[in-house]
Amino acid sequence: MGPNTTIFAVFLAVALPLLVAFAVWRAVTTARTPQGAVAWTVFLVAAPWFALPAYLFFGQHKLKGYRITRRSSRLVRREMDAFCADYPPAEADGARYRAFERLAAMPAVGGNSADLLVDGKATFEAVFEAMDRAEHYLLVQFYTIAEDGLGNEMAERMIAASARGVSVRLIFDGVGSYGLPAHYLNALRDAGVQVVDPANAPGPTKRFQINFRNHRKTVIIDGQEGFIGGHNVKDDYLGKNPTFGPWRDTHLHLRGPMVAQLQLVFAEDWHWATGESIGGGLNWRPDSAEENLSGLVLPSGPADDMDTGALFFISALAEARERVWIATPYFVPDQDVLSALVGAALRGCDVKVLVPDAIDHYLPWLAAHAFFDEVRAAGVEVLRYEGGFVHQKVVLVDDDFAAVGSANLDNRSFRLNFETMALIFDRGFASRVAKMLEADFTSAYKMDKPLHEHPRWVRAAAPFARLLAPIL
Incomplete structure (x- = not known):
């Protein structure tokens, strides 16, 4: 030997x-x-x-650096909260906001407007027009950026803003933007854009982590306007991928105090990734909007002391008395969210879940089949969208509460990714969301087929895929 x-x-x-x-x-x-x-x-x-x-790649669950960042932003939070106190929500009864406020660690505020942006063309037209209006700074954050038509146009807008003296900061995710060439990023840096991949944040195991992706998709202009939703910066989101066809997604254009809350989330992400505190140079007092919508921004992520992402869905489902409509590209709930969903249906609520008929990732698609029979037995209606690929993350509760953002109804969004949702408490806005979803339902079919009637390979693989639910 x-x-x-x-x-x-x-x-x-x-x-x-x-x-x-x-x-x-x-x-x-x-x-x-x-x-x-x-x-x-x-x-x-x-x-x-x-x-x-x-386990080295997927199993680590501690992000002490992000908790330190949260503590470092307390001064900014106090200033922002003092400003938000001048814009109380329209509804006097604060009980309905309390759970969401505690999860977000931010108050519900009035004085907002929220324009519903349906699909990529409307979203990026609005985003680019707002970027061109920037006078002081741009904060840009996306999970996926590609070097294609849309990605190059985004780069051109950032470079043009920097050339006219606007401070531009960009956060992207290295896994979500895998393949983004160095020359794309170098061109931005050479133009004065400050570019950060959070995977380069300090920490000996950071380079090995595939979990803990920054899945947020936001743009903030001068602290006055903010965008949040499901779109990434890739031609697919304009419906140009022939595999998926039309891409169904939703973004919001925010004005008012909620923009300051969205900005705080970006500032904390930036500080965690770079060590630089940018709060002192930002506008924390945006103008209020005449529409006077009430709402708040709810960030979630693996650094939270509670399972904020899951608790958002549980709290929203607990609120429901008449209906809960959810649009999500992935349906892989944990047991608590599954029970809350079933419970809402058993109470007699109209519970609908809109998911894609097209497949982009087989594991979560298979895992979803292992859940469908259980929720349908309780009265949940599962609808499969045939008009392309549905990627929007939307929750509608009753006739006065809707949320739009980046969080999917899956364990990855519950516990492993950094996500952000914008919650709006307003009948008029909820009505617009309801009409949008009703239009989506016309391009969907009701899924009634039980698992045992699916092809043999689906029947065999779905239970095993469900075992991987904690990391899907």
């Missing part, structure tokens, strides 16, 4: 069990759910050669 063989044998006998034991201890003590702890423990013990690298 050679020396290399001996070293390998010692590793197998001593080091590997120790590494597995340490990883199991970490999984048990840091997992966000018991199901996740059990899944990682079984995987690590049963297949350590595969599980150890997977």
